[in-house]
Amino acid sequence: MAKQVTLTIDGRQITAPEGMLIVDAAKMANIDIPVFCYHPKMEPVGMCRMCLVEVGRPMMDRTTGKPLLDDNGQPKIQFGPKLETACTNPISEGMVVLTSSEKARAGQHSTVEFLLTSHPLDCPVCDKGGECPLQNLTMGYGPGKSRFLYDEKMHLAKHYPLGDLIVLDQERCIQCARCIRFQDEIAGDPVLGFDERGRSTQIVSLSEPGFDSVFSGNTTDICPVGALTTRDFRFAARPWELENQPSICSQCPVGCNTTFNTRREAMSDGKIVLKRVMPRQNEEVNEIWLCDKGRFGYHYVESPERLNRPQVRKEGKLSRSTWEAAAQQAGEAFARAKSNLLVIGSGRLSNEDLFNLKTLAEQVGGKAVLYSEMGGGDLTTLVGVGSPAAEIHGSNLGRLGKGSTIVVVASDLYEEAPIWYLRIKQAAQRGANLIVANPRATKLDRYASVVVRYAYGDEIKTVQDLAHKGKAGEAFLQAENAVVFFGGDGLGLEASTAVANACARALTEAGHAGKPNSGLIGVWPRANDQGAWELGLRPADDLQAEFDKAEAVYIAGADPFGDGALTVKSGKRKPFLAVQELFDTETAQLADVVFPAQAYSEREGTYISGERRVQRFHQAIPALEGAKPDYAITSLVAQHMNILLEGTSASVVFEIMAADSPVFEGLSYERLAQVVPQWPIVGRADMYYGGTTYHNRSGMGIQLSSAAQRGDKIDLPKQPKPASLRPQENKLLAVPVTRLYDCGITLATSPLLKARIGEPSITLHPSAAAKLGVQAGQHVSLTLDGASEDVLVKVDDTIATGVVLVPRSMGLPIVSPTEATVKAPAPSPKSKTAAAR
Amino acid sequence: MAPILLRHNNIPDIAKLDVYQKNGGFEAFRKVVTQMKPAEVTDVVKASGLRGRGGAGFPTGMKWSFIDNKSWPHYVVANADESEPGTFKDREIMESNPFQFLEGVAIASYATGANAAYVYLRGEFHPIAETLNQKIREMEKAGFLGDKLFGSEYGLRIYTHLGAGAYICGEETAMLESIEGKRGMPRIRPPFPAVHGLYGKPTVVNNVETLTNLPMILANGADWYKTMGTPDSAGVKVFSLSGRVRKPGNYELPFGTTFRQLIYDHGAGVQEGRPVKAIMAAGASSSIILVNEKVLDTPMDYASVRALGADLGSASVIVIDDTVPLDWVINKTIHFFRHESCGKCTPCREGTYWMSTIIERIEHDHATQADVELLLNVAKQMQNKCLCPLGEFSTMAVVTGIEHFRPEFDAKVTEELPGAEREAAESKAVG
Amino acid sequence: MSLAEKYPEEVKDILSRYPAEFKRSAVMPLLYLAQRNDGYITKAAMQEIADMLEIGVTDVGALIGFYTLYHDKKEGKYRMQVCTDLPCALRGADEFMNALCSNLGIKVGETTADGLITLEAVTCLAACDKAPMFQIQKADGLEYHENMTVDRTMELVQALREAGQEVS
Ligand SMILES: Cc1cc2nc3c(=O)[nH]c(=O)nc-3n(C[C@H](O)[C@H](O)[C@H](O)COP(=O)(O)O)c2cc1C
Numbered sequence A: 001m002a003k004q005v006t007l008t009i010d011g012r013q014i015t016a017p018e019g020m021l022i023v024d025a026a027k028m029a030n031i032d033i034p035v036f037c038y039h040p041k042m043e044p045v046g047m048c049r050m051c052l053v054e055v056g057r058p059m060m061d062r063t064t065g066k067p068l069l070d071d072n073g074q075p076k077i078q079f080g081p082k083l084e085t086a087c088t089n090p091i092s093e094g095m096v097v098l099t100s101s102e103k104a105r106a107g108q109h110s111t112v113e114f115l116l117t118s119h120p121l122d123c124p125v126c127d128k129g130g131e132c133p134l135q136n137l138t139m140g141y142g143p144g145k146s147r148f149l150y151d152e153k154m155h156l157a158k159h160y161p162l163g164d165l166i167v168l169d170q171e172r173c174i175q176c177a178r179c180i181r182f183q184d185e186i187a188g189d190p191v192l193g194f195d196e197r198g199r200s201t202q203i204v205s206l207s208e209p210g211f212d213s214v215f216s217g218n219t220t221d222i223c224p225v226g227a228l229t230t231r232d233f234r235f236a237a238r239p240w241e242l243e244n245q246p247s248i249c250s251q252c253p254v255g256c257n258t259t260f261n262t263r264r265e266a267m268s269d270g271k272i273v274l275k276r277v278m279p280r281q282n283e284e285v286n287e288i289w290l291c292d293k294g295r296f297g298y299h300y301v302e303s304p305e306r307l308n309r310p311q312v313r314k315e316g317k318l319s320r321s322t323w324e325a326a327a328q329q330a331g332e333a334f335a336r337a338k339s340n341l342l343v344i345g346s347g348r349l350s351n352e353d354l355f356n357l358k359t360l361a362e363q364v365g366g367k368a369v370l371y372s373e374m375g376g377g378d379l380t381t382l383v384g385v386g387s388p389a390a391e392i393h394g395s396n397l398g399r400l401g402k403g404s405t406i407v408v409v410a411s412d413l414y415e416e417a418p419i420w421y422l423r424i425k426q427a428a429q430r431g432a433n434l435i436v437a438n439p440r441a442t443k444l445d446r447y448a449s450v451v452v453r454y455a456y457g458d459e460i461k462t463v464q465d466l467a468h469k470g471k472a473g474e475a476f477l478q479a480e481n482a483v484v485f486f487g488g489d490g491l492g493l494e495a496s497t498a499v500a501n502a503c504a505r506a507l508t509e510a511g512h513a514g515k516p517n518s519g520l521i522g523v524w525p526r527a528n529d530q531g532a533w534e535l536g537l538r539p540a541d542d543l544q545a546e547f548d549k550a551e552a553v554y555i556a557g558a559d560p561f562g563d564g565a566l567t568v569k570s571g572k573r574k575p576f577l578a579v580q581e582l583f584d585t586e587t588a589q590l591a592d593v594v595f596p597a598q599a600y601s602e603r604e605g606t607y608i609s610g611e612r613r614v615q616r617f618h619q620a621i622p623a624l625e626g627a628k629p630d631y632a633i634t635s636l637v638a639q640h641m642n643i644l645l646e647g648t649s650a651s652v653v654f655e656i657m658a659a660d661s662p663v664f665e666g667l668s669y670e671r672l673a674q675v676v677p678q679w680p681i682v683g684r685a686d687m688y689y690g691g692t693t694y695h696n697r698s699g700m701g702i703q704l705s706s707a708a709q710r711g712d713k714i715d716l717p718k719q720p721k722p723a724s725l726r727p728q729e730n731k732l733l734a735v736p737v738t739r740l741y742d743c744g745i746t747l748a749t750s751p752l753l754k755a756r757i758g759e760p761s762i763t764l765h766p767s768a769a770a771k772l773g774v775q776a777g778q779h780v781s782l783t784l785d786g787a788s789e790d791v792l793v794k795v796d797d798t799i800a801t802g803v804v805l806v807p808r809s810m811g812l813p814i815v816s817p818t819e820a821t822v823k824a825p826a827p828s829p830k831s832k833t834a835a836a837r
Numbered sequence B: 001m002a003p004i005l006l007r008h009n010n011i012p013d014i015a016k017l018d019v020y021q022k023n024g025g026f027e028a029f030r031k032v033v034t035q036m037k038p039a040e041v042t043d044v045v046k047a048s049g050l051r052g053r054g055g056a057g058f059p060t061g062m063k064w065s066f067i068d069n070k071s072w073p074h075y076v077v078a079n080a081d082e083s084e085p086g087t088f089k090d091r092e093i094m095e096s097n098p099f100q101f102l103e104g105v106a107i108a109s110y111a112t113g114a115n116a117a118y119v120y121l122r123g124e125f126h127p128i129a130e131t132l133n134q135k136i137r138e139m140e141k142a143g144f145l146g147d148k149l150f151g152s153e154y155g156l157r158i159y160t161h162l163g164a165g166a167y168i169c170g171e172e173t174a175m176l177e178s179i180e181g182k183r184g185m186p187r188i189r190p191p192f193p194a195v196h197g198l199y200g201k202p203t204v205v206n207n208v209e210t211l212t213n214l215p216m217i218l219a220n221g222a223d224w225y226k227t228m229g230t231p232d233s234a235g236v237k238v239f240s241l242s243g244r245v246r247k248p249g250n251y252e253l254p255f256g257t258t259f260r261q262l263i264y265d266h267g268a269g270v271q272e273g274r275p276v277k278a279i280m281a282a283g284a285s286s287s288i289i290l291v292n293e294k295v296l297d298t299p300m301d302y303a304s305v306r307a308l309g310a311d312l313g314s315a316s317v318i319v320i321d322d323t324v325p326l327d328w329v330i331n332k333t334i335h336f337f338r339h340e341s342c343g344k345c346t347p348c349r350e351g352t353y354w355m356s357t358i359i360e361r362i363e364h365d366h367a368t369q370a371d372v373e374l375l376l377n378v379a380k381q382m383q384n385k386c387l388c389p390l391g392e393f394s395t396m397a398v399v400t401g402i403e404h405f406r407p408e409f410d411a412k413v414t415e416e417l418p419g420a421e422r423e424a425a426e427s428k429a430v431g
Numbered sequence C: 001m002s003l004a005e006k007y008p009e010e011v012k013d014i015l016s017r018y019p020a021e022f023k024r025s026a027v028m029p030l031l032y033l034a035q036r037n038d039g040y041i042t043k044a045a046m047q048e049i050a051d052m053l054e055i056g057v058t059d060v061g062a063l064i065g066f067y068t069l070y071h072d073k074k075e076g077k078y079r080m081q082v083c084t085d086l087p088c089a090l091r092g093a094d095e096f097m098n099a100l101c102s103n104l105g106i107k108v109g110e111t112t113a114d115g116l117i118t119l120e121a122v123t124c125l126a127a128c129d130k131a132p133m134f135q136i137q138k139a140d141g142l143e144y145h146e147n148m149t150v151d152r153t154m155e156l157v158q159a160l161r162e163a164g165q166e167v168s
């Protein structure tokens, strides 16, 4: 631990680590020094000059090196002639700081006055009004009456779009560079900069598309004035009219802590509606950040296309029904099917939902499976990351640095789990050894000390070698902490299961399993896949076969027919099918009974993140009329099977679940709601310090211990050796990849993200494209397993020549690597004439 | 006395390598590399009393001794940005006596352990950079630059780097940012360049004129150098004389030469024989000195000029006679600083702009006494709060100009605006 | 054609001046090269430089507005930049500038109808003893014209005009 020093701030004695900045030391002692450019997560720059304070240092006797004493025996303190910036000056022994002396106040005063000479006083119409540091500081420190002539103010663009998501008001910008520095230092996407200089300095983005970063929304939280706003929230509401409800982001396995802001709106017939998603501080998970998918991808809840009444199939057509009739029909069919009942649940559902589904299947001797194209979750339950004893909540990637090794295999974290990307990038910059092994280039490569590029099909051998050979092997074996992330980039279920196994073995053999902040993490496609694994749900080896032989099938939170994971073969008997869903998916359209489910923001529940942290989300808005929570629907169906399942309270389901399984032992909603003090301190009245991120009052979640950590004997399953498909000459191998913005149901309905999602596209190596006679930007016909789709071509010279990358969840039937053909469509006669002209 | 810096005045072809060598060129560099330890070179420079000619007057040898020897590599950067209004001496040195300057860079590099040095020239000096590149190639051919110089283990390369129009890049940390390929915005100090400089490595930044002194000091010794100038300000200085004098130009003179000698003996007096009203001794960054006979007889050395409430800075003496209105002078300086403020820190970015709006009003006869007061007040409010000296500089002429020439300002403005006009102006002020 | 293809030697020379791990330093000389090539700095050139130095295109563009000698718009073939700063103005630079304006028929900041001259007022050029003076910035560099008179300036303009016509 750093040496502690004692200093005096505003007469108060404070002891803090040497080298800490004055502003932070004051903050710890509840003394707020106003800041604009300083942000506790970024390097200080001292540009705004808001934090001016008087700093005195003890005078030293040059010969003895001891402090000079005054007549009273107190050290003599020498104050410099100038005010100093509290944000750039580190504390030292015996220092005396005055933050609100007349001189310091005058300094702070003048900075506010200078800022107001070019800042409009439009607080009443500003989005930041009510949560604006400048507004607050103007009240506290500003001059009463402006001495600046209004006519001489600069008039600048009020609606300058930096990209599709973020808008800049140039008049309001105070050039603190927080946004630029966030993008550069924290996000690693330096897509913002200053243009011009002096009073003409303005924020710009020249990237294509503008503000090309998946972290852009965070800049609006840390912008200390209303200069940066999201397209989403702009003019939508006044911050003080908003209610807030804690939640967990449901977009990916990171499990970022969020706050839903809601408001009762006349426009929506007096209903309470979601206004925005904000980060909620959890330094062990997402710090104070969110990615743009999490921030902007919530509009589906309000979609008019939501299912809002049960339906049953009559004379071949789905038509409205009552809950009672629908539940009865489904329950009777399931009861009849007994062991031939197949239940398919997905990681989109909460633990409570999955628990009820699984219990229902077990009670009749049926089978419950996890709908997932990625395997290995049983291994994360064995050797998942362990939590340090000191931290009651769990592992913390923020603690990884020098001495740690992080391995990322078969995953493009920037696209799949952006906040993990950000945290791993930071760990690498703190000195952690980062090893990235992937068949194609990913953004994380830039921060890696070792990049391994393997051929499709070589993934198992790659992991095995990695853990033993060369520089990577050494870093891995000798690491104090080793964390391995594995994903499904270019892999299907079988291969990803095998990769997970190889990773788990490597960790166990190196002795890393069970150590704090060491272990295995799955980069799952859905927020609660890990929860499903913890509950014992497993993907079916052959889902189609299971489906075909079942008598009744119950699908919740999944669209296997839309994804191409299941097909109805003509002439084949179709089992009875009940589906519970938010939307009228392809799967729902095939069902005999359809139940409308509630969105997670309309109810409570828990998810388990990829780091195996159990976290609670709360109801933020009243549920859509006619929809029920998934666990309640299952309970209703169960009633008609004479099975008793809790259906009224999620917390009770959780209690039953916790009692049922040793993994959850001792957990309850109350325990999940515990919080500890966090650093930096955010979300208090002085929002200029941390930004508008929410202070966490509702719980930081609790990590499950892994079997290895509990000291259980670890029996890893045998290393599978899948017969992986490999690229072959003159043939194209289609491999699935995940993109952040896809057509998953939670995004497809967001107008804001439309441009970012784009149309379905495939990616080829330029030489492969040339060989096929197609060009980037052209439309081609892609055939996978007999089905053809019209797609756009992109090229990327970092990928292998024999593959075609096919994005998941874009309406293209890709589940695992498969052979593909790509054909340029015959030019239509119309375009021919255009060319001739 | 023969010139030490502007030696082309005596030896017209000194810009030619053979001529420079015939006149002792590169002997000092050879001597230090083959016979002296780096620290010994620093000691000689310390003993010579040489102070930086870039403006701050910081003792050169002492600056070198701060270089952090725990962190490597080291760099030397020659400050050839020369953008202070009224300063044009470095340009003449580089154009006419380039080898002596480059030899100075080489000596400084050896003393500080740098194997690479950059000469940062303002973008407008593009032709000079081309010539320097030429001269550097000649030196490489002649064995004065490259690896293993004079049979030693020491090697050095010098590169030129062109700015592109930004006065702030003369400030040393902004200059380092600029060489690193960024916007030239100053860094907070500490850490100082001697610890954390170019590419985060220990770096010495010295002015062209400072460096050009080195070959002669190392050739002739510290004591020789101290025979010139004053105890506080040793040696000679190139004074850039401009403004309303008959013969503006660069004059190399010992420190301690009086203003009167410079203006009247060398500059041939003021145009049309008018009296000197004011002097700015350090370009636009200067305090404005109200001139009287006593001031004219003040010796130009750091201490004496400071005693006048001003600074000698880079010794760019701008002469203002009694035909020139002071508000016009201040408007010019404010305009300069508003244009050159980098925009990084609030007081300078906003303050220079604010001051410019007020002075415009004053100059266009739309102002009251309150505006003069406000201008003074805004300037003072900026003082001691800016991130770098540029912002501070921008207030010097304003504060001293108004303080010394108050009656002139009072005569320029109305006591109060006529009723209707005042109401209009006030209603526009934001409440 | 890209800069790297058109000026391979120069690009190599520029990059050789800086440590390989800090090649971002080469951005300013490369921007000059781009300006020489196109007369101003195009978005394509910014992108090429960004890719070459492995930095964001925004970081390249951010320099253009900061440094006054870089231009991202096409203007007159010659930028006549008259120093009107304090020392020059004390020697008649403002009057000189006014006379130039009326002779050229344009205001400060404007370009002559034939696209030959853009007239600009600039801050000190380190030629204070040789006022009135200006520099002419053209695509491939700049040159000083010192101790100028209006007549001599107009002769120069005429010469530039004729030279341009000969070429085209
Ligand atoms: C705004 C500003 C502009 C400056 N311009 C120059 C300049 O053009 N040339 C110069 O040598 N020093 C200039 N300096 C001083 C340098 O920062 C630095 O102190 C100097 O180069 C050190 O060299 P010296 O010790 O040899 O004087 C400037 C300083 C400031 C604050």
Ligand code: SF4
Pocket (backbone or CB within 6 Å): B168, B186, B340, B341, B342, B343, B344, B345, B346, B348, B349, B386, B387, B388, B389, B390, B391, B392
């Ligand atoms: S004082 Fe002026 S030039 Fe210096 S950092 Fe501040 S804005 Fe930039």
Ligand code: FES
Pocket (backbone or CB within 6 Å): A034, A035, A036, A037, A038, A045, A046, A047, A048, A049, A050, A051, A052, A085, A086, A087, A088
């Ligand atoms: S200067 Fe300290 S907060 Fe901006």
